[in-house]
Amino acid sequence: MSAASASPATLPPAGLDGLDPKWSQLVTTPGLDGDGRTWHVLDNQVPDPTLTLLCVHGNPTWSYIWRDLIARAPANVRVVAIDHLDMGYSERTGTTRRLTQRIDDLCALTEALGLTGPVVTVAHDWGGPISLGWAQRHRSQMSGIVLMNTAVHQPEGSRAPTLIRMVRTRGVLKNICVKTPAFIRGTLALARPRLSAPIREAYRAPYSSSGRRAAIAAFVEDIPLSEDHPSYRVLEGIATDLGTFADVPALLLWGPSDPVFSDRYLRDLAQRLPGAEIHRFIGSGHLLPEDADIASVVHTWLEHLEPQAVPVPDLEADRAPLWAALERRADDDTNAIVEMGPDGEDASVTFAELNADVRRMAAGLADLGVERGDRVSLLVPPGIDLAVCVYACWRIGAVVVLADAGLGARGMGRALASANPAYLIGIPRALAAARTLGWPGARISTSALLGVQERVLDVVATLDELRRRGEDLPVPPPPGPLDEAAIGFTSGSTGPAKGVTYRHHQLQAQRDAIIELYNIDESDSLVAAFGPFALFGPSIGIPSVVPDMKVTSPGSLTAQALAEAVQVVRATLVFASPAALNNVVVTADAMSPDLAEAMEGVRLLMSAGAPVPAAVLRAVGEVLPNAEPHTPYGMTEVMPVADISLAEIDTAGPGNGVCVGEPIDGVEVAISALDARGEATGPLTDESGLTGEVCIRAAHMREGYDKLWMTDHAASQPVGWHRSGDVGHFDDDGRLWIEGRMGHIVTTETGPVTPVGIEHAVATLPDVASAAVVGVGPAGVQRVVVVVVPMNAGRRPDLADEDLSDRVRALVGTTDVAAILTVRSLPVDKRHNSKIDRSRVARWAERVLAGGRMGPI
């Protein structure tokens, strides 16, 4: 027990960064501890509010952490942010206060404040349990719960107790919390990015002497880690009781890079509040209110506290389950999947075998404990094992998590941490990575491992074991169309990859859309040289073959490998990425002439994943003489949206952007026009010639973004639509043109400028290989900069000479181009190896054109 000095509450000193002195109030709670106590609270004092936010800070911060939430509060919302007693600028009582006392304290304070009417509690860190304790006693007032990086329970395996125990070691606690400001400094150092000096000073201001810091140690000491701790029962009570708030809207905001409150705590809270909206701010940490713009998210969420009319999914079309085609061909002894190896056919499975294997695997997974709704990440290259696992998961209602290697190791780690799968099925190399990098999920190996390896990798089963276990077991009942089926990831070319969720009915609709678009029937067969499509064959019910190529490097597909794959199943369809096609063209001469005949049987070539140069499509015509080249337009969130053939590309000719064709049947596409600031604020329209954000509605659209409530909300306006983030327009013939990404719009004084049209025009110069158009300067007065890759680029980046500058400006026309820079190459995304990373180019140009060193991009 610390004998801390006592002193009354005071107002904060003037001049603390971002803190408006008129918010600060001193409040007395008469009778508390006998003679009453004085508090410091921040209160915007909105009269007759429709809602009050009661903001409760943690340890060792103070109400200052909520300043942004107050400054940007909507007109009718009162925000009250309290300083706990012995914390911030509230009274130093000289007592030690435990959780129960602190809840009593808070109740006394809100009574003194006359806090009636609807309340949303907002809490961070150990403010969480206190706010929830208050909520238990004010149920009728509770209109919402917002929690950030907090906990009500110690989940098994969390590291936090270790850290807390370390801090609580005799002697250490007082030293780092009270005698020195080490705990405060340490907490402030967790901010990402680093806090500015004035903000750090403001956090430290109320804790200037050891006498003012006693409660910091008391807070740490009050964390119950064992059942005999005085606060254990209270906290357990709060945790257990949380489920009774199921009807209160809840928002969980999380900074995952938190050494104390890791994702385990988020999962624990999410399980207790199953209806909660979740937004994980990737890259943010413990001091979330400093790291991320939580004010926007909280205030946006408040606008939607009233339940909205959720659009009922279009389930009219009674679609077949994803595995229906397998059951239909259960007695079919023709090949369903063929995996090609370096020396020809490597492995194959018939429809009958595949169906039986999926059934076995489904039962085996269920026996292992995989339940409906469990997430299973699949780190397995396209082929038979992947198909078996995916269809087995779907069959029992498990959700497949597909993080592809194109995200890079770091991107995959982030993606998997976010999806947080319960199981991870992988090839041994992937399991080793998962083990080393701490990727979540109980590990299942695709192949048998040596005993040592099995122990080291901590594997719970192998696929063959599961097959054996499932052999004679019944398969659990199948999921319904509304059950979650899959999580894919955006390419992450604009920020961290986002998890995109699909339900069964959406994937069924996607399958049906593809069948209809390309008139696919059971006489067809497919070469899938593009990851995602390797999974469609079994669903459509046609044979598919995976050619011999490196999964991580689509450019490794040779004409020979493609032709061998085509011949094996007498393929009529070829799906390949642009990079793969490029290499097919390059290696066409080395193809065995006897394979040419098989290539004549291909009727359709589909290439997607990135804009496909018409020249590549044309050149492939030499290799696949009877194939009509098509390129669909779409994105991770909805695919396909539109489709265009080579002939149609030629008809469309050049224009402002890339022509992606007309929307396919069943897909609605509309444009939300840009305003002067380059934001898509216009109503949805299909008016031609109007540039804006491409908005899409389709039955085969994603369900939402995983644990990214704000992202999901922003991308789903109006409700039921998907805002693609692409900017484009319709031409007079109803064709859609893509002009770039919303984030890459250059906002000039004369209005928004989109990049793709200019880039294409500049790339028509005979001595130019490619170009990127970016903006420099503040939004609204940005200048257009063209970064050119000349055919004969010098080693170092440079300003273009006057001649090239003149020719570029002449092509661009009326838009003023401030500078033309030359580089050897432009940065592109990992997954497609073709999308220009314009954000990175822009940051570089901004630096260089402001007098920075002309270094590499």
Next chain:
Amino acid sequence: MKVLVTGATSLIGRTLAVRLRDRGDQVTTFQRRPSGLGVVEHLGDVADSAAVAAAVVGVDAVVHVAGLAAVSGPWADFERTNVGGTRNVINAAKQAGVGRFVHVSSPSVAHGGRSLVGVPAGPADPDRARSHYARSKAYGELVALSANSSDLSVVAIRPHLIWGPGDTQLVERIVERARARKLAIIGSGASLIDTIYIDNAADALVAALDRAPSLGGRAFVVTNGQPRPVREVLGRIVMAAGLAPPRFKVPYVVARVGGSAVERIWERRGVEEDPPMTRFLAEQLGTAHWFDQRETRRALQWEPVVSLSEGFDRLRAWFAEQDPE
């Protein structure tokens, strides 16, 4: 309108006087040497308050262009002309009951040496000014704007790097150096800088004069709204004179440190001619400075009519006339 233009021997003063005269204003000028413009002239120094007072009598408006624009020299010279001279002209205008006063200032009055990227006109700040010239212009602008009242509308216009045919400040110095093969690029030469073609600058001053009653007390940066890498600006000017664009580069740090040293030596020795480099010049050429023109254009209801490429064409034609070879 009866308008007095001070400093009518400078390119901008002369161009403005002609423009006002041609549109029917009664123009008189005040400067040390005859301008040859064929308008009523008062000869004198702005530091001479009596001469200034005499020139201001009876006019409706003053456009105060006169000033000392040099890259080096003793502070006293700058103070005398740019601060004292401005005080004399503004006081005389107040005394004489003049209604409008357009003060020609410089964007350097708000330039603390860092890059300025798409910013609006900041307040003049003598304490942060990076050269005697900039500091004296900052004080001068503060003197002028503080005289704004309901009787006298004072507007400050800060043209950014005026150039055009006949310009002795920027164009002539650059071309001379290029001829002497002494023109170097500071750093990569990629810093974006704003400039303004002479005709556009004159138009902006006319616009400020016409709208002065609604703009009193405000300062506006005026530019062509077409920032370019400094190397491109130098290159286009030099090419207009028929010379090869500069290729010689000096690292920014070297230029800045070297410039400071040269500045001190020049000051100590009292050398008359311009030093090859000053810290101020290094900063001006090595950092970006371009501006948000939206408020300027809205308030002045003015747009530049001569684009940079048109301006460079005219400059080339002018050089060709000068030197018919």
